Amino acid sequence: MTGLTAAVAVLGITAGLAGCGADAGSGTVTLKMVAADYGDSPANSTQKYWDELTADFEKQNPGIEVEVDVRSWSEVDAHVADLVEQGRAPDIAQIGAYADYAAQDRLYSADDLLSIAVQADFLPALSEAGELRRVQYGMPFASSTRLLFYNKELFAKAGISGAPQSWTELAADARKLKDAGVTYPFALPLGREEAPAETLMWLLSGGGGYTDNVGTYTLDSEQNIKTFDWLRDELVGEGLTGPTAPGKLDRQDAFDAFSRGEVGMLNGHPTLMQQAADQDVEYGMAPLPGVNGKAKATLGVADWMMGFKENGHKEEIGKFLDFVYEGKNVLEFSERYDILPVTSSASDAMAEDPQYRHLREFLEELPDSQLYPVGKTSWAQVSAAVKKDIGKAVASGGDPALVLQRLQNEAVAAESAE
Incomplete structure (x- = not known):
């Protein structure tokens, strides 16, 4: 549309902790995530969306906690880069580019993390844009046109x-x-x-x-x-x-x-x-x-979800991302922030539902849109x-x-x- 755009809190952890994705020490795995803010004011900050979503996920998955640090688009990519350079990579990042981290072998592949059903549901063009050397590392999270x-x-x-x-x-x-x-x-x-x-x-x-x-x-x-x-x-x-x-x-x-x-x-x-x-x-x-x-x-823009290897937790990251990409959650995020969905099932549902008619002009532009060269490291x-x-x-x-x-x-x- 792509650019794809966030609480200082959770990633400013002390040096005494084992890392951004460290276990809490009580048998509970705490996943650290950095995400971009799609809101236009504190009242509709994406922090609220992630707080609600993670609360639902934690109820269904005892033993896994997820802490999300939402940053503005003007700083989120640089913040993740700083964390990686410091050896404190988050478990999950939802930012604008993935390829440089994939080239450094810092990321799990989509095959490592996602169920087959979730992977198959991504819009094909976006899945391909998330590939480096024919392996998908970047998982599209939101898309838009202009x-x-x-x-x-x-x-x-x-x-x-x-x-x-x-x-x-x-x-x-x-x-x-x-x-x-x-x-x-x-x-x-x-x-x-x-x-x-x-x-x-x-x-x-x-x-x-x-x-x-x-x-x-x-x-x-x-x-x-x-x-x-x-x-x-x-x-x-x-x-x-x-x-x-x-x-x-x-x-x-x-x-x-x-x-x-x-x-x-x-x-x-x-x-x-x-x-x-x-x-x-x-x-x-x-x-x-x-x-x-x-x-x-x-312009077509896709923003990217990725899972970092640094702290382990492949299984826990995969469980959370499968939850993130459930149809109802994809549609909820798209509706809340007027963002185009990245899955075929959600796109079809949106195209058929009269309540989303205001997005149809953008959906119509998507097939002929051009994305950033995100596959380049x-x-x-x-x-x-x-x-x-x-x-x-x-x-x-x-x-x-x-x-x-x-x-x-x-x-x-x-x-x-x-």
Whole structure:
């Protein structure tokens, strides 16, 4: 949509303990898990979901306790990386990338952990994306695609009749919104939280991407440079992206501004629907615009569950993950956070149930969406570099070619070190 996005508490354990997944000393195994936050406020933090789920699991599985530390998407991947480097890997992590840990032989395979029924239920494309050298280590947990969201009231105020279908129309509409006094005509969140997602959406709509058809990094391709030249010159340089520099604007801050009625347009994923509705924002959705019409592909995001070997507990991790992927739990999470499910059974149920009709446009985009190159062990490093630097490409005086070339060099170096 991908990016896939968290209580300091449980992982800040003392050095005297045996490790993140240490036994409690009373015959009870305590699994430590780090997970990303899909909520937009403390009131609906994913911590509450995991607290409820683990309580149900522990009732059915005496002898296994699960402690979940939920972190924001802006820090969760780095937090897990720090724990691993310190020799304190969690038993389970639900984060944005798995391949580098799999390449280091730190992860159990899906075969090690999951029942055959659970494995078979994953959507095939997502299962394949979770493979390294044809072995699945990354278990998809949540997926989403992206659509263009627009504020209908602000559009009417600016005299705009419908969603733009091309970049030219998008820039023209953003100009009308600015002239009508809209704070953020087009919100462009290239801050650290989810810069890789916003970046890939624009690269795809410009005919490029992070890689070519055979998986070679192409960040500094001609198409990608043209895309960011256009963003710098036609949107940011024209003052159409609002008062916060794109490189400083995080995705959740942009969503919050949309929900306050301050944003005319932005690229969004399903969770924005409920957030906007809660604030009585009347919005519309449309496919992402491309250079000369609808973009040929949109971003698809899958976030990943993985089990670390460091503390053992293969059997206990497997029991818990089988529980996590039970149909009712997958649907409950998808419904609570407006996320697309990763299993065939839950996807079919959602497509057939009228209560989920608001997600159908996103479901329809999923087959033609493109995911991050998550099967590359270098992707975590490349993603971190994009988060750090891509905003500079559209800043005043920024040089997209230079920034993308630097990112390309980092990507090639990271891949050669695999």
